[in-house]
Amino acid sequence: MLTLLVLTPLLGAVVVALIPARRRELHLPLGMALSVAPLGLAGAVFFSFDAGEASFQMVEKVVWWEPWGVSWQLGVDGISLGMVALTAILFPLSLAVSDSISHRRKAFVVAMLFLETGLIGTFLALDLLLFFVFFEVILVPMYLIIGVWGGERRVYAAVKFFIYTAFGSALLLAAIIALAVMHASQTPDGLLSFDYLALLALDISPTAQMWLFGAFALAFAIKVPLFPFHTWLPDAHVEAPTAGSVLLAGVLLKLGTYGLLRFNLTLFPEATVSLVPVLAVLAVVGIIYGAVVAIVQPDLKKLVAYSSVSHLGFVVLGIFALTSAGLQGAVIQNVNHGLTTGALFLLVGMLYDRRHTKQISDFGGLATPAPLMAGFFLFMAFASIGLPGLNGFVGEFLVLVGSFPSLPALTVVAAFGVVLAAIYMLWAYQRVFTGPVSGAENRKLADLSPKETAVLAPLAALVLLLGLYPGILLERTAPSVEAILDRIEQHTDYQAPSPGRLADVFLSDSEEDS
Amino acid sequence: MIPEAFPEIAWSALAPELVLVFGAVALLLLDVQRKPGVKVLWVMSLVILAVALALGVWQWIAATPEGEPIFGGMLLFDRSAALARLVVLGVTIQAMAAARSLFAHLGNRAAEGLALVLLAAAGFILMAASQNLVMMFLGLEMGSISLYILAGIAGDGVRSDEAALKYLLLGAVASAVFIYGAALVFAGTGSLDLLGIGEFFARNLLLSPAVLLVGIGLLTAGLSFKVAAAPFHVWAPDVYQGAPAGIVGYMAAVAKVGGFAALARVLLSGFENFRPDWAPIVAGIAALSMVVGALMAIISSDIRRLLAYSGVAHAGFILTGLASGVEGSSSVWFYLAVYTVQLVAAFSVISVVGGAASSGSDLSDYRGLYRRSPFLALVLSVALLGMAGLPLTTGFVAKLGVFLWAWRGDLEWLVVVAVVASAMAIYLYLRVIVIMYMQSPVGDDPVLCDRPTSWALGAATAVTVVLGVFPQPLLRLVETAIYL
Numbered sequence: 001m002l003t004l005l006v007l008t009p010l011l012g013a014v015v016v017a018l019i020p021a022r023r024r025e026l027h028l029p030l031g032m033a034l035s036v037a038p039l040g041l042a043g044a045v046f047f048s049f050d051a052g053e054a055s056f057q058m059v060e061k062v063v064w065w066e067p068w069g070v071s072w073q074l075g076v077d078g079i080s081l082g083m084v085a086l087t088a089i090l091f092p093l094s095l096a097v098s099d100s101i102s103h104r105r106k107a108f109v110v111a112m113l114f115l116e117t118g119l120i121g122t123f124l125a126l127d128l129l130l131f132f133v134f135f136e137v138i139l140v141p142m143y144l145i146i147g148v149w150g151g152e153r154r155v156y157a158a159v160k161f162f163i164y165t166a167f168g169s170a171l172l173l174a175a176i177i178a179l180a181v182m183h184a185s186q187t188p189d190g191l192l193s194f195d196y197l198a199l200l201a202l203d204i205s206p207t208a209q210m211w212l213f214g215a216f217a218l219a220f221a222i223k224v225p226l227f228p229f230h231t232w233l234p235d236a237h238v239e240a241p242t243a244g245s246v247l248l249a250g251v252l253l254k255l256g257t258y259g260l261l262r263f264n265l266t267l268f269p270e271a272t273v274s275l276v277p278v279l280a281v282l283a284v285v286g287i288i289y290g291a292v293v294a295i296v297q298p299d300l301k302k303l304v305a306y307s308s309v310s311h312l313g314f315v316v317l318g319i320f321a322l323t324s325a326g327l328q329g330a331v332i333q334n335v336n337h338g339l340t341t342g343a344l345f346l347l348v349g350m351l352y353d354r355r356h357t358k359q360i361s362d363f364g365g366l367a368t369p370a371p372l373m374a375g376f377f378l379f380m381a382f383a384s385i386g387l388p389g390l391n392g393f394v395g396e397f398l399v400l401v402g403s404f405p406s407l408p409a410l411t412v413v414a415a416f417g418v419v420l421a422a423i424y425m426l427w428a429y430q431r432v433f434t435g436p437v438s439g440a441e442n443r444k445l446a447d448l449s450p451k452e453t454a455v456l457a458p459l460a461a462l463v464l465l466l467g468l469y470p471g472i473l474l475e476r477t478a479p480s481v482e483a484i485l486d487r488i489e490q491h492t493d494y495q496a497p498s499p500g501r502l503a504d505v506f507l508s509d510s511e512e513d514s
Numbered sequence: 515m516i517p518e519a520f521p522e523i524a525w526s527a528l529a530p531e532l533v534l535v536f537g538a539v540a541l542l543l544l545d546v547q548r549k550p551g552v553k554v555l556w557v558m559s560l561v562i563l564a565v566a567l568a569l570g571v572w573q574w575i576a577a578t579p580e581g582e583p584i585f586g587g588m589l590l591f592d593r594s595a596a597l598a599r600l601v602v603l604g605v606t607i608q609a610m611a612a613a614r615s616l617f618a619h620l621g622n623r624a625a626e627g628l629a630l631v632l633l634a635a636a637g638f639i640l641m642a643a644s645q646n647l648v649m650m651f652l653g654l655e656m657g658s659i660s661l662y663i664l665a666g667i668a669g670d671g672v673r674s675d676e677a678a679l680k681y682l683l684l685g686a687v688a689s690a691v692f693i694y695g696a697a698l699v700f701a702g703t704g705s706l707d708l709l710g711i712g713e714f715f716a717r718n719l720l721l722s723p724a725v726l727l728v729g730i731g732l733l734t735a736g737l738s739f740k741v742a743a744a745p746f747h748v749w750a751p752d753v754y755q756g757a758p759a760g761i762v763g764y765m766a767a768v769a770k771v772g773g774f775a776a777l778a779r780v781l782l783s784g785f786e787n788f789r790p791d792w793a794p795i796v797a798g799i800a801a802l803s804m805v806v807g808a809l810m811a812i813i814s815s816d817i818r819r820l821l822a823y824s825g826v827a828h829a830g831f832i833l834t835g836l837a838s839g840v841e842g843s844s845s846v847w848f849y850l851a852v853y854t855v856q857l858v859a860a861f862s863v864i865s866v867v868g869g870a871a872s873s874g875s876d877l878s879d880y881r882g883l884y885r886r887s888p889f890l891a892l893v894l895s896v897a898l899l900g901m902a903g904l905p906l907t908t909g910f911v912a913k914l915g916v917f918l919w920a921w922r923g924d925l926e927w928l929v930v931v932a933v934v935a936s937a938m939a940i941y942l943y944l945r946v947i948v949i950m951y952m953q954s955p956v957g958d959d960p961v962l963c964d965r966p967t968s969w970a971l972g973a974a975t976a977v978t979v980v981l982g983v984f985p986q987p988l989l990r991l992v993e994t995a996i997y998l
Binding site: 065066067068129132133136137140143144147148154155158159162163166167169170171173174177178180181184192 | 899904905906910911914915917918921922926929930933934936937940941944945948951952985986989990993
């Protein structure tokens with residue numbers, strides 16, 4: 001089932017590639033239709049997932065490069081489940097808004113579907129080399145999507161994106177090799193292995209843990225991106241086409257937080273505990289820095305891009321709070337941010353399609369000609385700020401509650417990020433949508449078409465669903481999160497503080513429902 | 515009756531080389547006698563190569579893995595030498611299939627050119643199979659001298675002459691260094707035979723191995739020149755740039771295979787005991803090659819110079835595998851087998867775009883190649899991504915193998931240098947791809963290539979991707995080819 005889920009988009013890419021280039025009207029609808037198949041499969045995985053189980057489910061393993069112990073091994077747990085579902089949801093929606101891609105449309109659809117295979121594969125891979133292969137292969141379609149179909153400075157942005165991430169993953173590869181060789185020296189048969197589950201059993205010295213943690217963390221920090229490795233992000237976002245931005249923010253950045261959560265915490269528990277201060281400080285700096293820079297952005301797309309730096313800082317803070325509430329918050333905020341920021345990028349893209357500008361100062365009073373669009377924007381802005389009842393609240397609240405017991409001072413600073421988020425989001429809304437309509441072009445601005453509404457509506461519904469009933473996700477993530485914490489407590493003398501009563505509101509809520 | 519002193523020779527073990535040498539002679543005689551068309555000669559040379567390859571495969575299957583000493587132990591086709599033979603013949607066929615237009619351009623010199631190609635292939639195969647330093651030198655010279663001539667064979671323009679002359683002069687110096695090294699080894703051990711040297715160490719203990727160590731160092735330096743490893747690489751960019759495009763890929767590929775095979779045999783088979791002495795030097799050359807190659811390639815504005823410097827970097831990666839010891843040599847073979855295919859493919863594309871006999875090829879000629887020929891742009895992209903070591907290409911598997919063995923061989927620092935160098939190198943390959951796909955074309959006229967070239971390029975691309983995803987067959991093959 002999981003193999004099928006990974007390979008269906010690839011198969012779709014092959015099918016689209018076989019359609020002659022002159023039938024250009026077919027490529028996009030076909031690509032959309034084909035990306036619904038993995039969505040169906042992901043839905044099936046989501047609902048057949050056993051919420052009480054902490055370990056990996058639906059595991060599939062086939063020996064791949066036999067002499068080196070590399071295997072095609074997939075499995076899903078609470079950490080990856082939400083990400084896989086999010087990926088599968090965002091692809092058909094991003095393809096649906098890609099009408100504005102005018103040249104080489106076939107190649108665009110092929111690149112998108114190839115990207116989907118890579119992303120789903122990265123979240124499901126249980127073999128470190130397989131993970132690396134997916135992690136690295138994603139760069140090619142994403143590079144093309146930015147570099148071929150992007151804005152004016154697209155080549156610069158694409159190359160910058162590629163170089164940053166390639167450097168990060170270079171050291172990741174060295175660390176993975178180190179683990180495989182360590183496995184060979186610690187097992188009696190002396191065989192190399194990249195199997196994540198087998199590598200968990202390794203006995204790694206504290207010094208080695210620090211080095212390996214550093215290599216893994218650098219690769220993932222660039223991806224997140226954690227301050228100060230974030231400088232590629234605004235360029236990539238601004239130049240990428242709408243679909244590219246949605247997937248970049250919605251899914252690609254999550255590879256970083258996912259990697260930290262999946263590999264750093266479990267493989268190197270001792271290093272994790274001793275490096276908490278470093279990463280937590282970087283996360284909080286990112287929260288505040290991203291938010292402050294977002295406030296002064298004259299470019300709407302850049303504003304949303306910097307808000308991602310800030311939001312993902314919350315996720316990293318939640319991870320390194322090392323409490324169950326913090327981790328839960330990080331996992332769910334990963335998904336939340338994908339939904340809300342994805343929707344915001346879609347809206348910015350829709351504005352750009354109409355006016356061919358992203359400068360906030362070019363807009364004004366758009367709520368009068370386009371009330372529906374204004375409504376969706378405000379809704380998503382509220383979700384992004386963390387208005388209670390919407391999904392962002394659940395995630396950020398859990399992160400803050402979870403990190404307060406272990407990192408009180410940093411949490412207080414981080415909480416200002418929420419205030420700043422209200423400033424940049426609402427101020428942007430005010431300047432773009434409220435007040436008198438400025439300019440003739442804005443007056444004539446068309447409201448959302450039925451298709452655009454149909455693209456945004458499911459995201460809005462999910463935002464509301466996860467806001468009102470977070471249990472549907474939390475109950476599935478809870479056992480895996482506890483398992484990570486247990487592992488850290490077993491391997492170090494670290495004791496996670498109790499999550500605190502407020503956080504229990506959400507957690508017990510989910511237990512009642514399950 | 516065969517006199518007692520005349521050793522019995524297992525001619526069958528040499529069958530592929532005999533076919534190559536006699537084939538080369540036959541081509542020359544035929545050219546003198548009948549003056550057949552270039553096309554006939556070109557097809558004949560491909561047939562000769564195909565027969566040699568078939569015999570090579572037959573030998574791989576039929577011969578014992580340890581091989582049988584030939585000419586009283588001068589040559590030994592063990593698994594590694596037999597594999598070197600298959601790689602050399604394979605890339606020669608690949609290069610020749612794409613080089614018809616070059617030989618058409620050469621006109622009445624075509625027969626000589628083709629004969630030299632066959633002789634060079636035979637020379638480097640013999641070099642790879644040598645158990646004796648003198649035999650190794652003979653193979654090296656047989657191959658190198660053929661290549662010196664080939665570098666200048668198109669003979670039009672100063673650049674080509676410069677390339678040939680530079681290659682000849684520096685190559686001669688390197689040969690001299692090699693032979694001096696061999697003499698010092700003989701002074702130190704009393705033997706030129708690599709097995710004999712091994713036996714010498716089994717029975718004796720050298721109290722002051724200084725002479726021997728200098729000898730090993732000189733052998734390493736001479737061979738490093740042949741494989742274009744830094745700091746012995748300075749000839750490579752000029753030669754790669756000036757020699758006829760249709761032949762450069764072939765020249766670089768076979769010289770690398772022969773050179774690395776010889777280097778591996780000298781260091782791993784002859785002087786394995788001295789690994790603590792030579793490993794730091796080889797590792798140092800490897801690190802320098804990777805860094806210098808990547809940096810210089812980034813600032814090159816000519817695609818051939820770029821590939822020459824990237825070749826320096828690749829020599830560094832291969833040396834990384836070599837420095838990690840006997841087991842690591844399997845990764846050396848994998849790397850050589852897949853890299854040479856990418857290298858020849860890249861130069862075949864260059865010869866189609868810039869003209870088979872031309873010298874020089876500015877990167878700006880490749881602007882918008884995607885529009886002028888989607889096929890060539892794709893082939894070159896796959897070859898470059900393979901060289902960059904991107905997953906799902908053979909280049910990734912090759913690099914991974916080298917890194918794995920080097921890490922196991924306690925060369926962790928070298929692996930870190932290597933991963934950083936390969937990340938830098940990604941940029942330079944990407945730069946070419948950006949130029950091909952994301953810039954507007956220089957002209958509208960489509961670039962066309964003949965059918966055999968398309969087949970050779972298509973096959974190379976398929977091999978790079980398919981073996982990149984499913985490398986097990988080749989991995990098992992090279993596992994048998996370690997030096998014992």
